[in-house]
Structure formats: structure tokens, C-alpha cells
Amino acid sequence: MKNWSFTIIALVIGFMIAIQFQTVQEPVIRDTRDEWQLREDLLKEKELQSKLIKEIQSNEEKIAMYETERAQGKEQVLRETLEELKMEAGLTPITGPGIILTVEPDFAEIVLGQPVVSVSPELLQRLLNELNKYEAKYISIDGNRIINTTTIRDINNETTIDGQPITEIPFEVKVITENMTKAGKLHNRMQVSKSVEEFFIDNLRVKVSNPIQEVTIPAYENKIQVRFMEPIKADKGGS
């Protein structure tokens, strides 16, 4: 009696071994098709291919349709507005017509023995005011974008812009204006500007470049902190 279970289990084991053996010993199927059969198979595959290509085309058409739908939607308008606001706030790099002012040491003065220390923040502030007065749109000093909340201060005898010290002289002040004519005007005005002349006090000289078609100003790198502004909460039942 006890042998029965043993026998059944042996049977199951035999069965499993046989199946495993068959699975591992996958017979090699020889390719015995002749030329015409091969041609037929090729034709079938080509039909499949053209079908698939058609499918891809229709899918791509659908994608294009969705894209146009999306572009015309409200979301896109919002997105564009956001992008405009970002540009206004100075969070995107900008390329446009403008001029480049290069502040460099005046070697004629250095010979006299006075070392060039640095450019004072007051001078830069004055220059900025003047540039803004003459319709500069976007300004960067030494690669630092100037935005509404930019601070120009003296920290430990180093002039800093938003905490970034200006260490190297010469440095460049890049200015972008609305168009080439305005860039030309700005150029002319800076040639005779009073603030530029005042750089001589610090033994510096400002070289004003001719209007350039493409000046690139980097984006503002730090985070803009809004400390005292809050959005207005709409009242109930009205705005």
C-alpha cells in the first residue's frame, strides 16, 4: 500500500523530467522554403510594414491635431503670459540690440602711483540711473542681471551686486534697448554723459562701444524674494 504514493510521485517526477527535457531540447527547425515561398513571405512582411507605416502616419496626424488644439487653447495663452512676465522680471536671458560699456583702469592715472581699488557703488548707481533715463531696457553689470530689486552695495570694501562682488576690472556693462535707433541714441548720449566722466575720480575709464545688433544679457540667477507683497484675496460674491 505504501508503495502507491511512491509510485504516483515517481510518475509525476518522470512527467516533469520529460517536459523539461523537451523544453530544453527545442528542435532546430530547418528552413526548407523555396524561392517562391520566400517571395510570398517577403510580400506578406512588406504588406505588414506598409500597414504599420500607415498606422504611424495616422497617429502622427493625431498628434499634430492635438498640438494645434492645445496651441489655441487657454492654457497656451496663460503660458505665454507667464513667459512674458518672466521676461519682464528678468528670469530669462535676453538678446537684442544695444551697447556694451567697458569699465577699465585708466593707465595714465596709474602711472602716478595711485592703485586702482575698485569701482564705488555710488558710481554704478549713477550710471544705472542715467542708462535707465536714456531708455535702456535690460542691463547687466559684470554678468549680473540688474532687476528691480537688485542691490549695489559696498560690503567690506568690495562693491557687490546682489551679493556678488565685482573683483575684476575691466568689466562690462551690457545694455539692451528697444531697437537699433534707440541703441544709437544711447550710444551718443553715453559719449557725452556726465556719469561716465565721473568714473575718472576712481581712476577708471568707460569705453562706449558702437551699437551692436546682438547683445546677450544673462538671466537673473538668484531667487526673487517677495517679502511684503501678498496676493489680494477675492471677497465672496465679488472681486
Added chain:
Amino acid sequence: MWLPFMGLVIGIFLGLLTEIRIPEEYSNYLSIAVLAALDTLFGGIRAQLQNIYDEKVFVSGFFFNIILAASLAFLGVHLGVDLYLAAVFAFGVRLFQNIAVIRRLLLTKWSNKQEKIEKN
């Protein structure tokens, strides 16, 4: 004694006749299950030779070992660790030990018989 052996032969015969093939992904599980089954089989033979055979232990061991081995392999595949190697190792070692014990038992039986024949 010959009945289990007959069962094994019939099982293999049936398996070859049915032409069942397991998909590639699962052949791993089947191989480990076969190993576990073989281990149980030889364990059973040894137990019978040592006269400590218990049907409940044998049958439960058969199914439990197979399920354990397959689930270890399954877990290994899903964890990315080749856990089935643990099962292969464990069952392989036990297989060898069992076969060694069976061989010794058979040898002592055989030599006992020889002695008896000589005495007679």
C-alpha cells in the same frame, strides 16, 4: 520495489508522448521543481532503505519542496537576486548526500549477503 521505477518510466514515456512544452520564461521554475522532486525521491528511497520511511513526510516533503523552490526562484526573479541558486545549491548538496547514503546502505547489504553465502 519495482513499482516506483515503473512509475518513473511510465511518467517519462507519457511526458514525451504529450509533446507539452513550457514557455522559455517558466523553464527556470520547472527545472528547479524537477531538482526538488529528485531530491525528495532520493530522500524517500534512502528512508525506505533505512526503514524510517513515513508516507506523510514523503508526500508533504515532495509538494512543499517543489513549491518552496519555485517560489524562491520567483522571488529571486522579482528581486533581481539569483535566489534560485540557493535552491540549486541546497538540493544539489542533499541529492549527493542522499545518494552517498543509499550507496553505502546498498554496499553493506551486498557484503552482508556475500558473507552469508560464504558462511553457508
